[in-house]
Amino acid sequence: xASKVNPDPFTTRPxxxxxxxxxxxxxxxxxxxxxxALEKGGNAFDAGVATAFTLQVVEPHxxxxxxxxxxxxxxxxxxRTEVICGQGPAPARATIAHYRSEGLDMVPGTGxxxxxxxxxxxxxxxxLRDYGTLRLRDVLEPAxxxxxxxxxxxxxxxxxxxxxxxxxxxxxxxxxxxxLPNGEVPRPGTLFTNKTLAATYTRILSxxxxxxxxxxxxxxxxxxxxxxxxxxxxxxxxxRTQEVMDVSGSPHRGVLSADDMARWQPTIETPxxxxxxxxxxxxxxxxxxxxxxxxxxALLKGFALDGLDPTGPEFIHxxxxxxxxxxxxxxxxxxxxxxxxxxIATLLSDAxxxxxxxxxxxxxxxxxxxxxxxxFGGVVKLRRAEGQREAVGALGAGEPTVGRFGEVRxxxxxxxxxxxxxNMVSSTPSGGWLxxxxxxxxxxxxxGSRAQMFWLEENHPASLAPGKRPRTTLSPTMALHDxxxxxxxxxxxxxxxxxxxxQFFLRHVHCNLNLQEAIxxxxxxxxxxxxxxxxxxxxxxxxxxxxxxxxxxxxNLRQRGHIVEVGPDWSEGRLTAASRVGVRRRAAANPRGMxxxxxxx
Numbered sequence: 001x002a003s004k005v006n007p008d009p010f011t012t013r014p015x016x017x018x019x020x021x022x023x024x025x026x027x028x029x030x031x032x033x034x035x036x037a038l039e040k041g042g043n044a045f046d047a048g049v050a051t052a053f054t055l056q057v058v059e060p061h062x063x064x065x066x067x068x069x070x071x072x073x074x075x076x077x078x079x080r081t082e083v084i085c086g087q088g089p090a091p092a093r094a095t096i097a098h099y100r101s102e103g104l105d106m107v108p109g110t111g112x113x114x115x116x117x118x119x120x121x122x123x124x125x126x127x128l129r130d131y132g133t134l135r136l137r138d139v140l141e142p143a144x145x146x147x148x149x150x151x152x153x154x155x156x157x158x159x160x161x162x163x164x165x166x167x168x169x170x171x172x173x174x175x176x177x178x179x180l181p182n183g184e185v186p187r188p189g190t191l192f193t194n195k196t197l198a199a200t201y202t203r204i205l206s207x208x209x210x211x212x213x214x215x216x217x218x219x220x221x222x223x224x225x226x227x228x229x230x231x232x233x234x235x236x237x238x239x240r241t242q243e244v245m246d247v248s249g250s251p252h253r254g255v256l257s258a259d260d261m262a263r264w265q266p267t268i269e270t271p272x273x274x275x276x277x278x279x280x281x282x283x284x285x286x287x288x289x290x291x292x293x294x295x296x297x298a299l300l301k302g303f304a305l306d307g308l309d310p311t312g313p314e315f316i317h318x319x320x321x322x323x324x325x326x327x328x329x330x331x332x333x334x335x336x337x338x339x340x341x342x343x344i345a346t347l348l349s350d351a352x353x354x355x356x357x358x359x360x361x362x363x364x365x366x367x368x369x370x371x372x373x374x375x376f377g378g379v380v381k382l383r384r385a386e387g388q389r390e391a392v393g394a395l396g397a398g399e400p401t402v403g404r405f406g407e408v409r410x411x412x413x414x415x416x417x418x419x420x421x422x423n424m425v426s427s428t429p430s431g432g433w434l435x436x437x438x439x440x441x442x443x444x445x446x447x448g449s450r451a452q453m454f455w456l457e458e459n460h461p462a463s464l465a466p467g468k469r470p471r472t473t474l475s476p477t478m479a480l481h482d483x484x485x486x487x488x489x490x491x492x493x494x495x496x497x498x499x500x501x502x503q504f505f506l507r508h509v510h511c512n513l514n515l516q517e518a519i520x521x522x523x524x525x526x527x528x529x530x531x532x533x534x535x536x537x538x539x540x541x542x543x544x545x546x547x548x549x550x551x552x553x554x555x556n557l558r559q560r561g562h563i564v565e566v567g568p569d570w571s572e573g574r575l576t577a578a579s580r581v582g583v584r585r586r587a588a589a590n591p592r593g594m595x596x597x598x599x600x601x
Contacts, residue, residue: 012591013598015516022587022600023047024576025415026062026492029151030054031589031597033142034417037134044423045073045131046139048415049124050588052202052429053143053201055413056120056445057194058151060179060434061160062413062492064195066235066447067431068119070284072476074424074485075131083269083284083476085469086123087335087450088116093255096456099464101250107452107464109534111246111437112239112254113395114449116470117543120429121226123266127425129219136208136218140201147198150191157434158188164435171245172438180436196444198391200231232258234442246437247534256447271478274348276301279509280480281379286334286342291473293505295326295497298353299360300502305510311522311549318375319506320526320543320562321360321500325369327529332370332377336469342461343373364561366541368529378460382530385535412474412492416578418585424578426476426488428497452534473532477501489515489577491590495532496525500573515577515588522548523572539563546572 014023021044023034034051038044048071056064069086099107108114128139160418161168162185168176178194179186186192207229225231239254246252271282274294279296285288299322308315329347346352356371368382412430431448439446453471454464462471475497476490487508491500500523507518523546527539541563545554548569558564571591578587578598587598 002126003119009188009517011516011520013516013589015514016587016598016600018585018600019420019583020585020601021047021417021419022578022585023051023415023417024578024589024598025051025057026413026574026576026590027055027154028597029058029146030415031554031599034415035599036142037139037406040134040138042134042138043421044417044419044425045127045133046134047417048425048427049128049132049141050139051415051417052120052124052427053140054146055146055415055429057143059413060155060159060194062433064432064434065120066115066118066446067429067433068116068289068448068450068472068474069123069427069429070288070472070474070476071123071127071425071427072133072282072284072478072488073127074478076368076422081271081282081480082328083271083304084127084266085284085287086119087267087287087469087472087474088119088264088462089467089469090116090451090454091256091260094451094464094466095255096458096464098255105456106249106534106536107454107456108246108252109452110246110435110449111244111252112242112256113497114451115239115253115254115437115447116450117256117260117264118432118448119161119266120432122223122264123225125219126266129216135215136222137205140205143437144198144201144205147194147201150193153188153190153192155188157187158190160435161185167245174439174441176442177441178439191325194444197439198444200443200445227264228258228262231443232261234440234580235261235329235447236396238440242438243472254447260460272344277384277509278482279486280483281505282478282480283542285337285553286344287336287469288472288475289330289334289342289495289498290477291334291347292323292326292330293475293477293502294348295353296322296331296498296502298348299325300506302354302357305506308510310507310513311513311553313553313560315506316524316545316549316553316557317364317560317562318360319503320524321365323502323526324365324528325356325359325371327495328368328370330471331380331530333373333461334471336471337468339465340461340466341376343376345491347371350551362560364541364543364557366561368538368540378462380530383535384540414476414490414492414495414574414576416488416490416576416587418488418578418580418587420585422485422580424478424485424488424580426478426490428474428490428492430474430492453532471532475501485580487577487579488496489575491573491575493529495529495572496573499525500575504575515579515586519575519577519588519590520565522546524549525572544572546570
């Protein structure tokens, strides 16, 4: 009898396993930097900060210093899971009246009017100071080095630059100066530098180390240099003095000020959780779309998913129909709970979901069906897409992460890290990507565009207001198993994040796929509900699947009434994941785009 040396199913890469620690991110250089931080003696939080700063440099089309970030951490010493909210709020002058006076009915998807307070730097400093162990120099030097001496620019970054080349040449010359070296779109593999950004971080480090004292004093001085020093001053000056062309077709000045930056600090929050069998899934609050994963699980737990084929029509149909209901509730109810009471306890309750589950039929729904909770929610005006998503790409707007057929265009990164002690961090940094607004020449980076997620209508939980957090799509995830911290995972992808996050979890839990198998499996997404990005349109009933989904499944889904569009074989999502069981640490990363990478030992 022939022996089977390797009985495991094929995967694009092995599931990493070790006992010292694991790092999984969307870029191999950042993963290597994170692993080096662990090997230097740092913990998962130190490694997370080093990874994050490196991702800003090596994936500038996906995130930047001017962006925002939610972070979920499990700290062994504290014995609890927490969320760091690095989502900066709308500036003090960002009122509906002001934007309406500019002739706008939506917040532009690019330019200075789309900027919220940058949340990344302050959040990484809070993580480093309050949870980490390394000095500031240890976590900043790798990013400074790659920005100074260069890194091989990935193909998608070059493609993104090419898409907005004419915008840079005609309207954003400060961006052209950085991203069109020698006046040309860089070729893939080019050693790309951003020396001004390197100088910005070098100056922050110098000011941080100039006053003596320990690591906490250094970090506090770095924060002051950012939010009350030369960085804030450069941002303030640029917003006050520059009229910047945006996707509306007209130039506008910004409303973000140095005072906005000085007044804001990240906050630590308790995660929202949902018990799903032996698992407790943890997400950020309703200022993010994260709870739609919990709502999907609350609906799906009423169906018998064990043993279903993860590429079969029943599995896909049930997940998509529950996603439609959960995302409809996102549109109606979610917003900053500091400004509106959000009925999240009701939305996750058995009674509410038992009734909502009755709406899931054998046929696909083509209707937009948010739930009803008396006294809560706003009216959503559904706008149907009519080719706009493809038309706005040259202006850097729309939903930059995923195209019509799932292809990666860019706007977000993700990483998951677990160290030897069992500390865990999952984070999805985003915003401030190179196509969002012009580079501020004194500091080498641009501002974010998260304010485009606000509505310019009154009396909605997601309506624009000064000091309010936009309902971000960023959505890292953790899960406990039998009460023990177990799994960290997530994906870039705008509105698709909590679709792919849920699919991964279902494949892992109900289909017994390991982390890498669950990432590699064919995936899909719905475009049934309004996208969170400008121009806020929907494509009711549209279901986009990878070509690797079996033909028989696709035909069955069409018979059920889904409007199925078939994308390329490897086009859905950029998941990474890491888990801990006893002393074992495991990790896996996405092969799509061949950028995601996991390492461990």
